[in-house]
Amino acid sequence: MLLTSPDHFEVAYVINPHMEGHIGDVDAERARAQWDALRAAYERVGMEVSVVAGQPGLPDMVFCANQTLPYLTPGGQRGAILSRMHAPQRKPEVEHYARFFESEGYEVTGLDPDLPGDFEGMGDALWHPGRYLLWGGYGYRTDRGVYDRLGDKMGFPVLPLHLEDPDFYHLDTCLCPLDEHTALVYPGAFDDEGLATIRAHFARVLEAPEHEARDLFACNAHSPDGRHVFIQRGCTETNAMLREAGFEVVELDTDEYLKSGGSVFCMKLMYW
Ligand code: ARG
Numbered sequence: 001m002l003l004t005s006p007d008h009f010e011v012a013y014v015i016n017p018h019m020e021g022h023i024g025d026v027d028a029e030r031a032r033a034q035w036d037a038l039r040a041a042y043e044r045v046g047m048e049v050s051v052v053a054g055q056p057g058l059p060d061m062v063f064c065a066n067q068t069l070p071y072l073t074p075g076g077q078r079g080a081i082l083s084r085m086h087a088p089q090r091k092p093e094v095e096h097y098a099r100f101f102e103s104e105g106y107e108v109t110g111l112d113p114d115l116p117g118d119f120e121g122m123g124d125a126l127w128h129p130g131r132y133l134l135w136g137g138y139g140y141r142t143d144r145g146v147y148d149r150l151g152d153k154m155g156f157p158v159l160p161l162h163l164e165d166p167d168f169y170h171l172d173t174c175l176c177p178l179d180e181h182t183a184l185v186y187p188g189a190f191d192d193e194g195l196a197t198i199r200a201h202f203a204r205v206l207e208a209p210e211h212e213a214r215d216l217f218a219c220n221a222h223s224p225d226g227r228h229v230f231i232q233r234g235c236t237e238t239n240a241m242l243r244e245a246g247f248e249v250v251e252l253d254t255d256e257y258l259k260s261g262g263s264v265f266c267m268k269l270m271y272w
Contacts, residue, residue, distance in 0.1 A: 137171025
């Protein structure tokens with residue numbers, strides 16, 4: 001898995017509602033300590049961590065889930081699809097991940113140049129655990145049409161989900177696939193059709209309460225192994241549900257990153 005060092009992380013502009021009022025407000029030392037603890041937590045559960053260095057002038061690079069969509073085809077081919085970032089401030093981040101995946105020997109492809117629309121990688125595009133099936137959030141950062149083309153080209157089905165609430169501007173803020181049968185969601189971020197699709201594909205759907213989802217990014221949690229769940233500290237009701245469902249909760253402090261509209265899930269990138 002991949003992390004990006006927070007050397008240049010700050011809130012320098014506002015591109016989502018969570019960033020409002022936080023320009024210049026990040027405590028760099030706390031942010032570093034929180035990132036170090038996140039990395040240590042992944043290493044403790046046996047994950048091998050690679051790091052792409054954060055770059056000056058690219059304060060959101062630390063959210064390294066957004067610049068690519070790594071894949072493994074059923075035929076065993078590994079690759080990464082490059083994002084087309086919606087925010088102009090974030091566009092130059094992508095090339096750093098292209099270079100990383102090229103150096104790992106991956107097939108790296110961009111979106112077709114004649115295809116209009118933005119795409120923010122694993123901010124909006126989430127693999128269904130254990131299947132070659134993609135959940136595709138759209139409405140704020142990613143355009144729906146991008147998924148049709150990607151799915152056709154790569155041979156995977158896409159289940160599109162319209163995002164309805166600007167606080168939940170990426171799919172990974174409101175849908176967290178925990179294992180093949182279990183998802184954690186914030187229902188208020190979806191329309192009825194989207195919720196029905198989620199319920200049709202996950203036998204167990206845990207619902208985070210509004211405060212924990214909106215303010216603590218409960219659904220931006222991550223299960224690296226289908227057993228542990230890494231989540232922002234203080235999601236009391238969500239944690240009780242997770243434990244009841246048999247998961248081992250690992251609480252982490254990401255509040256410096258919450259100021260920028262991100263938490264655990266978007267601070268890492270899983271690849272094969
Ligand atoms: N400030 C970043 C942005 O608005 C935060 C991205 C967080 N990523 C995520 N997948 N939720 O783009």
